[in-house]
Amino acid sequence: MRKIYQLPAFLFLLTIVVSSCTKDDLAFKEYLKNGETVYPGKVSKIVAKAGNLRTGLWFNPSPDPSVTKYVIKWNNNVDSIAVNSSSHNPLDTIKVIIPGLSEYTYTFTVFSYDAQGRKSIPIEAPNVRVYGPLYQSGLLNRPFNATEPYVVNANGSVQLNFNTPDTINVGTTIRYTNTANVQVDKVLSATEMSTVLNDYKSGTDILYRSSYIPSKGSLDVFNASEFSTFPKIFTLVQCDKSLFKEIRLPNDVNTYESGTSISKLWDGSNGPQSYPNIFHSDGSYIAHVLTFDMGKTYTNLAQMEEVGRDCCNNPDRFEVWGINDLTNASTTLRADNSGWKAEAIAKGWILLKDVTRADDGKNAMKFDLIANPPPVRYIRIRVLHTVTGSGYSNMSELTFWNKQ
Known part of the structure; x- marks a missing residue:
């Protein structure tokens, strides 16, 4: 029989280890032949x-x-x-x-x-x-409040109202001309819904342009490409009472006495007045009408204020009519005739306001007249009813404002 000699197991393993180490060592040296690779720390x-x-x-x-x-x-x-x-x-x-x-x-x-x-x-x-010009061209100015774009305050200042801005809006530049005829820029911040111009020059244009950032922390602020024009601001200017004159048309009401004439309605009195510092009709009938000349034509008559007497006979229902030319404007019917209104319209009179007061008629009360009225110079007040229900009517003062 042929004998087969078997190496001990430990000698076999040793041979493999020695052989393997030699191969890996050569490979490692090859990998490091140009030196160990070092990477500096990253950001x-x-x-x-x-x-x-x-x-x-x-x-x-x-x-x-x-x-x-x-x-x-x-x-x-x-x-x-x-x-x-x-x-x-x-x-x-x-x-x-x-x-x-x-x-x-x-x-x-x-x-x-x-x-x-x-x-x-x-x-x-x-x-x-x-970002650049393409992004900027898509930016729109912040919208104004279309329902009430502005409010003209009693002191002459103007409040501009805007809608809620886009979240990336950072402000809106308001450019206007002040009363010293100087151009002024005022910034409305993104958190504000309105701004007040205390020195706005009436009748001049107001421009506005909004600014934006593309994202929080942006390096640059982008403006909308162009300014937009804010809706035209109209201010109320009181009509000059020094020009007012009495006029009497056919069937106009008479006064109680000469000292209580229609001119008492523009004498500049403040608050409800006592007799005889009032207009006092003769009390012949209701309805009745009185007429006067404002002395010049107003192209946008917008508001009136009526003040009653301090005690009684104050109108709580009356109409305000206007016309610019009295040629053929006289009505032939008395104001208490049911056909008077139709005749007045046919003669060219415009109903500016139908007033109903729910109080005692004493204190000053303002009323807005019709929007976009025609030019008006002459006024007729048609008294329909008084708080006392008498045939007399009493008033202390009438004031009118023109929008310009």
Whole structure:
């Protein structure tokens, strides 16, 4: 029989180990033939800041003390910018502005470098949008409150009202001319719904333009491309009572006595007056009508105020009529005739206001007249009823305002 000799198990294993070590050792030496690869520490937490044809990259520096600079690359590494390392505290922030960009979406890659020129593994800031003229062209000015765009206050100031702005709105510039004829810019913040112009020059245009940021923390503010014109501001100017004159048309009511004439209605008295400092009709009948000349034509008569007597006979229902030319304007019917209104309209009179007062008629009360009235110079007041139900009517003062 042929004998087969078997190596002991430990000798077999030793042979494999020796053979294996020799092979790996050669491979490791080959891998390290150019020296060990060293990667400087990378940056962390890159934050992009939107800008106008530029962007900002904020990042925390590497804690590696060997890092001497950072290089940011984009456009497939064609373009780059370098910034020296000024801190190795990872709680600090390095801020880099990259100018001269196109309106586009970029990916930026940040490398750390040491003094030997070795670089870190790349850290990317992807999808960084850069804004410019295309973005700006789509911005719209903040809308004004269409229901009540403005309020003219009693002191002559003007309040401009706006709707809730877009969340990226940072302000709206209001440009107006003041009473000194100087152009003024005033900024309405995004948190404000209105602003007051205390020195607005009546009749001049008001312009406005809104400003926006593309995102929170943006480098730049973008303005809407153009100013918009705010709705025309009309202010109420009191009609000049010094020009008012008494007129008597056929069938107009008589006065109680000469001292209580119609002219008492524009003598400048303040508040309900006592007899005889009032207009007092003769009490012949109700309804009755009185007429006067305002002395000039008003193209936008907008408001009136009526003040009653301090005690009695105050009108609680009356009509205000207006016309600009009295030629053939006289009515032939008495004011208590049911056909009077139709005749007045046929003669060219315009009903400016039908007033009903629910109080005792004493105190001053203002009334808005019809919108967009025709030119008016002459006024007729047709008294339909008084609080006492008598045939007399008493009033202390009438005031009119023109919108301009």
